[in-house]
Amino acid sequence: xxxxxxxxxxxxxxxxxxxxxxxxxxxxxxxxxxxxxxxxxxxxxxxxxxxxxxxxxxxxxxxxxxxxxxxxxxxxxxxxxxxx
Numbered sequence: 001x002x003x004x005x006x007x008x009x010x011x012x013x014x015x016x017x018x019x020x021x022x023x024x025x026x027x028x029x030x031x032x033x034x035x036x037x038x039x040x041x042x043x044x045x046x047x048x049x050x051x052x053x054x055x056x057x058x059x060x061x062x063x064x065x066x067x068x069x070x071x072x073x074x075x076x077x078x079x080x081x082x083x084x
């Protein structure tokens with residue numbers, strides 16, 4: 001299972017995908033804007049590295065409930081998503 005989240009730093013936003021099996025950071029992206037593009041750019045890094053089945057877990061922030069996020073994950077057979 002991978003955990004996805006976005007953190008606000010001073011003037012920047014950090015999007016992180018963390019592997020909960022070994023606590024490693026699989027991908028991260030930094031942006032001045034907290035938007036869906038930040039999350040999707042970060043996930044594209046994960047998609048290029050991971051080929052096995054996984055679950056992407058996140059909160060219900062607007063980036064993770066957007067149509068593009070859901071459509072992208074639904075189009076990939078080996079990725080599922082869950083929300084807290």
